[in-house]
Amino acid sequence: MKPTIPKEKKQRLKNTTKNIDTRYSDSPVSVFIDKKEPSLTLVTGQKPLFAQCKFILDKRSTNLKDKQFSIDGSYTKQLPDYFASEQDIELNFQDSSAGSTFIELIQFAPNGEQATLRRCECSNAIKEHITYLENNNKLPTTTVSKSVIERIIYESTEHMPFELCEMNQEQxxxxxxxxxxxEDKHLPNDIKLPISMVMTPETTQQLSDLCDNTDGDEIEIAQQGDLLTFKADDGAVTCFVGGINELRAKSPEKTQTLRHVELSFYEFKAELGHCVKEYNGIKQANNALLYLDDKKAAIAVLTPPYEFVRPISTSKVSGKKNKYSLYRFPPKDLLDIKIKDLNGANSTRLDIIKYPNGELKLGVYSSSKDKLPYRSIPIENDESQLSKVLVMLESLEKIEVTSQHKKQEVQEDLFASGMYDGDDEY
Incomplete structure (x- = not known):
């Protein structure tokens, strides 16, 4: 019996076998071959954390039989590396005279001159694996498009590192x-959660692998206590997400909003993007300054030999009257925030948030009405450059006033000569 997995599916096989935990002496992988489809399904893991992956076999597969058995986990884990990248994965299962099944592979060295025979005796399929396959077909699930799941993965990944991450559908x-x-944060309004679910870093990675490797457009989800199962047409994975009740019972720390500003995120991000993209020294330093007072906001970059400052259009500023504030933050963190995820990028709400331990964060809100920030990045008060920024802003204001006066004088001269009709374009 020689089932053949196409070389295009090698990465899927790698993702399946990499999670085999060979630290356990008993880590077999169950194999289920369906002659009619034809397909080969692998089931890995120990109860209750299982994973399955189905491969549609190449037409060149020969002598297929409906059969189920298990292979040693360490041997299975090495399978993808026993075949060159341009090779299909041709498995060779044989029955011995004693009635047992074994798998036999010939591994060639890179130079093609030496060959190694690698044979491993198979055993009966694991009962728990058989039960897992049967139960998966009966499991009540919620079906979600893969694109929504990929967005959930993105949101989870953006908040790493974390221990637990709960997506709340209702809120x-x-x-x-x-x-x-x-810490609670608001999700963008364009994400419509199908159900509430809790993720761990390991769960996020396993779900990402499932999405990357499935050919289908939908993922089924089922949460049973501390177990979370994701199913696709050609695979499934069950993950442990312990600590759900404790997570839900906790309350976020009480915070204080020191400053509140609504400004143009387009301008804000464009200036930072220009500095980071066009000036390697600024990119390496990864330092920018946010200036706020009771009337305006500005971005400053003071990375030698550069001294840049740009006022940002604001629609609202709140905080202490006549109080100048300067905060240092990493521009790369802010540039990672997607404008498309904000409802009003022309007037985005930013808050300077202070935590009980004194830590400061810059909260970026999807909407000015939201109670929770969509993203928050580390920020720190830095008054050491405040006097320099104030001088630069004052200098810029003088230039703008002078420019405005010159423009007005030109308009008056043109009007006197009859060449100006009141339009600003001349």
Whole structure:
């Protein structure tokens, strides 16, 4: 019996076998061959954390039989590396005279001159694996498009590192737990969660692998207590997400909003993007300054030999009257925030948020009405450059006033000569 997995599916096989935990002495992989389809399904893991992956076999497969058995986990884990990148994965299963099944491979060295025979005796399929396959077909699930799942993966990944991450369907929010502490954030309104679900970093990676390797357009989800199962047409994975009740019982730390500003995120991001993209020294330093007072906001970059400052259009500023504030933050973190995820990028709400331990963060809100920030990045108060920024802003204001006066004088001269009709374009 020689089932052949096309070489295009080698990465899927790698993703399946890499999660085999060979630290366990008992880590076999069950193999299920369906002659009619024809297909080969692998089931890995120990109860209750299983994973399955189905491969549609190449037409060149020969002597197929409906059969089920298991292979040693360490041997299976090496299978993808026993075949060159341009090779199909041709498996050779044989029955011995004693009635047992074994797998036999011939591995060639890179130079093609030496060959190694690698044979491994197979055993009966694992009962728990058989039960898992049967139960998966009966499991009540919620079906979601793969594109929505990929967006959920993106949101989870954006909040790493974390211990637990809960997506709340009803509140359209995400709760992130780090070092035992929780923080709530608002999800973009264009994400429509199918159900509430809790993720771990491991779950996020396993779900990402499932999405990358499935040929289908839908993922089925089922959460049963601390177990979360994801199913596709050609695979499934069950993950452990312990700590759900504790996560939901916790309350976020009480914070204080020091400053509130609504400004043009287009301008804000464009200036930072220009500095980081066009000036390697600024990119390497990864330092920018946010200036705020009771009337305006500005971005400053003071990375030698550069001294840049640009006022940003604001629609609202709140905080202490006549209080100048300067905050340092990493521009790369802010540039990672997608404008398309904000409802009003022309007037985006930013808050300077202070935590009980004194830590400051810049909260970026999807909407000015949202109670929770969509993203928050680290920020720190830095008054050391405040006097320089104030001088630069004052200098810029003088230039703007002078320019405006000159423009007005030109308009008056043109009007006197009859060449100006009141239009600003001349």
């Amino acid at each position: 359209q929010s995400i709760r992130v737990q780090r070092d035992g502490k929780v």
